[in-house]
Amino acid sequence: MTDTAAPARRLLQGSEAIAEAMIAAGCRFFSGYPMTPFTEVLEHMARLLPGVGGICMNAESELEAVGMAWGAAATGTPAATGSTGQGLSLMQESLAEITLARLPLVVLDMARAQGDYYQATRGGGHGDYRHLVLAPADSAEAVTLIGLAFDLAERWRNPVLVMGDYYLAHTARSVTIPGPVDRAVPAWGLDGSSGGTGRAKLISFLGSAKQRDDVGYDLAAHYADCAAHTSTMAHAVKPLAEVTDTEDAEVVVVAFGTPARYVQAAVRELRSEGLAVGTVRPITLYPFPTEAVARAADGARVVAVYENNQGQMVDDVRLAVLGRAPVEFIGGLSLDSSGFGIAPDLDVRVLKERISRVVAS
């Protein structure tokens, strides 16, 4: 192609923007099982992937969706799967072992509200592993973070979770889909061709060292390797956060994802009314932007945390603030009757009032 014009901005629903961004990022295998608010991502991938020579599988369950993505990932094909937090609960056993098998995978978590922060950031499965977790606040940022997710997954051979919600999936917005990324097939990918060479490839969560006469699998050695890898990755990946107006802030409000946009709007209004308020929005939830939060908390009178749940990220904020200032939780579960996460609390007036109460206290 010789077309060098900048990619055009297009009005796309979040799910469609995410699907197009995944394909642009090189994703060539996707598997999923319908569930709101993840469903439309699957629909768009089913429509778009065949056109670029990719495969989209409408799996028979989330268990099979993650299994299929596992198999494709093992061939070195850039692969993704996803669901809501509920569907991800079903996938956790495989997600844990995919991580211990050192495979790259992008996992979309179109969550309902924010009650799955622990599931996403702690790793909902068994074993000593971590996933990198990115939390876009809108579809424009999601497009960028999807590209980053595929880069990080490839670089670290580790699953990367992109956490969105009902708003992200269903809100239309003008976005720019970046140009296509070509990803080389990695040397470790399975294709059968190393059979019979005496060095046939093995990809296993039990370790990829071949058997010797006296030793089968050595899990102690493998798990130690995995732990060392996780530690290296966690230190090397740059934590991201959007920080606004914290230099002189007496009160710093921390929030992530869609609710963070509402919090930022409330804080802008409070600022214009003369209150010294700032915000920190973690963009990477793991690694958590500990330093950004700590810096913002220095000199603040109080740090407030808004989440649409009973208080989960607040733990990470407390670990970051480490006593520099009191940490107040001002969130709480706010749902529509369907439970999809359309939150009455996401109202600038409600949020302003909660923040003002912290300021006044």
Place this chain on the structure above:
Amino acid sequence: MTGFVPTDRPPSAPARLVDDFTPALIDVGAHHLCPGCGEPVAMRSALEAVDELGLTRRAIAVFGIGCYTAFSNNLDVEVLQALHGRAPSVATGVKRARPDSIVFTVQGDGDMVSEGLQEVLHTAARGESVTCIMLNNGVFGETGGHMSAATVVGQRTKTSLEGRDPDLHGRPILLASLLAHVDGAAYVARGLVNSAGNVARTKKMLLRAFEAQERRAGFSFVEILTMCPTGWFVETEEAPGYLEDNLAAVHTPGVLKDEVDR
């Protein structure tokens, strides 16, 4: 007694290698499975079939979890280790992403029938171009002899001490028989490895199953009844007879479906 090696005194002559029986595509001849186990010969038969059909440089094995997992890091074909019950979906992902490869799963009855029944049924129904191999000994051998969904009525296990009672435990699922009724399955057979003749017959089934995959005829499945004297609590030399009289009497051997030439 001929062939009896006394172990209460030093040998009169040093040991010598008569022959290396390690088959092609197995890296290390040693394994940690019990004496009398049927899984090594079943595994060997599958690898011989891969080798004889010239598929070595295209084969990818997807392993489940059971005693046979001991072979997953000991093969000279590419291997992807899957979770208990989940090999068919993982194999599906491999095959769809690399359609020119030959993909087969190795699973047991606990893995495939108990934990992962839905996976193999859907994979068969999709007519997925993979071969699933089930090593069926009617028990969870790796955990020490517990009842599986393929345990036959009357069979004693650690969780059915008085024998499997249909009123209490239900009846076994005869997986090959079930899969033969699924449209997407092109080849379904059940063999056993309790005698040289039966091993040879089972190997023919494996060859035909891989041929089905090579010709993209649809899903192919070979169930292999294997001895598990440890999990059956019988003497090693009684296990081949026990297999014939108990498992094979219910899980009847034979080619249940062959539509490869259809």
